[in-house]
Amino acid sequence: MYAKLVCMDDNGSNQLDQLGKRSKQAAQEMAKAATLSKNEALSTAADAILALSDEILEANALDVERAGAAGAVRTSLDRLMLNENRIASMAGGLREVAKLPDPVGEIAKGWQRPNGLLVTKVRVPLGVIGIVYENRPNVTADAAGLCLKAGNAVMLRGSSAALGSNKVIARILRQALSETRLPQDALILVEDPTRESVKDFVQLSGVIDCLIPRGGAGLVNMVRAEATVPLIIDGDGNCHVYVDASADLDMALEIVDNAKTSRPSVCNAAETLLVHKDVATYFLPRLVSRIPQVELLGDAKTCAILPGAVLATEKDYATEFLDLKMTVAVVNGLDEAIEHITRYGTGHSEAIITNDLVSAERFCREVDAAAVLVNASTRFVDGGEFGLGAEIGISTQKLHARGPMGLEELTCLKYVVHGQGQVRT
Numbered sequence: 253m254y255a256k257l258v259c260m261d262d263n264g265s266n267q268l269d270q271l272g273k274r275s276k277q278a279a280q281e282m283a284k285a286a287t288l289s290k291n292e293a294l295s296t297a298a299d300a301i302l303a304l305s306d307e308i309l310e311a312n313a314l315d316v317e318r319a320g321a322a323g324a325v326r327t328s329l330d331r332l333m334l335n336e337n338r339i340a341s342m343a344g345g346l347r348e349v350a351k352l353p354d355p356v357g358e359i360a361k362g363w364q365r366p367n368g369l370l371v372t373k374v375r376v377p378l379g380v381i382g383i384v385y386e387n388r389p390n391v392t393a394d395a396a397g398l399c400l401k402a403g404n405a406v407m408l409r410g411s412s413a414a415l416g417s418n419k420v421i422a423r424i425l426r427q428a429l430s431e432t433r434l435p436q437d438a439l440i441l442v443e444d445p446t447r448e449s450v451k452d453f454v455q456l457s458g459v460i461d462c463l464i465p466r467g468g469a470g471l472v473n474m475v476r477a478e479a480t481v482p483l484i485i486d487g488d489g490n491c492h493v494y495v496d497a498s499a500d501l502d503m504a505l506e507i508v509d510n511a512k513t514s515r516p517s518v519c520n521a522a523e524t525l526l527v528h529k530d531v532a533t534y535f536l537p538r539l540v541s542r543i544p545q546v547e548l549l550g551d552a553k554t555c556a557i558l559p560g561a562v563l564a565t566e567k568d569y570a571t572e573f574l575d576l577k578m579t580v581a582v583v584n585g586l587d588e589a590i591e592h593i594t595r596y597g598t599g600h601s602e603a604i605i606t607n608d609l610v611s612a613e614r615f616c617r618e619v620d621a622a623a624v625l626v627n628a629s630t631r632f633v634d635g636g637e638f639g640l641g642a643e644i645g646i647s648t649q650k651l652h653a654r655g656p657m658g659l660e661e662l663t664c665l666k667y668v669v670h671g672q673g674q675v676r677t
Contacts, residue, residue: 272459377403386467412445487648489519
């Protein structure tokens with residue numbers, strides 16, 4: 253018998269308040285949960301996801317069919333769609349998180365004062381984490397696994413497009429919590445698909461300790477405007493690859509191809525290619541032959557080299573396409589490349605292809621982004637690829653969390669002070 257799924261009903265925000273209270277209570281229990289219990293819950297959930305993959309795929313197929321009939325674009329359908337490999341990745345992510353060290357209780361720093369007081373900074377759970385997300389039903393498992401391992405409760409509000417898939421995955425996760433004697437309400441899925449419910453959700457002051465929106469600019473901007481709780485933005489990924497004059501051009505072809513085409517609908521896909529003028533004439537025609545399926549929009553210098561390219565606008569360079577489309581600019585050198593990234597980048601992931609150590613070091617030092625890469629694809633900026641297990645998002649803010657958000661980013665620090673009777677004079 254599966255655990256009952258908790259959702260909103262016709263009472264709207266009043267019901268959501270009640271769910272929030274239950275989540276808050278579950279968070280208090282999760283903060284005390286033993287590492288072994290949390291790991292057992294995640295492993296149990298991983299096993300169940302694989303065992304019930306047919307049921308997940310059946311629900312997902314209906315979601316994809318409905319979204320397609322409603323006119324969803326190809327990239328949205330790709331983010332929504334699950335298959336055996338993606339389900340295996342969900343289960344694998346939960347197992348990886350279970351293997352990771354538990355951050356709760358870790359002493360991040362400690363020192364002794366001249367008066368004998370021992371001051372330490374200790375990692376503790378954030379509490380209740382709220383996540384608003386679009387499409388991607390794998391987020392239901394990935395986010396829940398990380399939040400639970402870090403001793404938090406999580407309230408999930410997915411999109412209506414993925415509701416069927418999310419309900420099955422959430423039910424499986426709640427059952428795993430029940431079987432391992434952890435509170436089922438440590439995971440609550442809010443089912444109300446209305447936009448009004450999002451506003452109510454992001455205003456759960458006193459319940460949600462940290463809110464993370466994952467989705468397009470429309471969702472993120474709405475959450476920015478309406479939220480009354482602390483939030484971390486999983487921002488846009490207008491990512492760049494700069495091919496320097498000293499670059500190994502065969503390597504550059506491999507990296508640009510991977511960064512753009514391996515999965516163009518995700519935030520760590522490259523959207524703009526910058527090429528040094530000394531190699532552009534040779535490199536760009538080879539790139540067209542390598543990725544003919546990608547529509548290229550370029551500056552005047554690019555269009556002179558590639559007659560098939562479309563002249564890019566200012567708006568194009570500022571756009572996260574999430575599709576098989578890329579802007580190109582020929583630059584005079586590293587200074588101009590960094591200037592371009594500074595102007596149009598969103599602070600997500602930026603890469604340089606170079607054999608010049610000085611250029612690499614300057615790029616890493618001067619480019620302001622959550623992640624910078626040297627001679628590697630932007631597609632590696634991902635929690636799993638960084639060894640964090642799954643991730644809850646990629647923060648482009650400059651708060652306590654920046655870049656892929658793993659377990660440590662789902663905790664905060666509190667001071668613990670030990671004394672022997674000291675009083676302040």
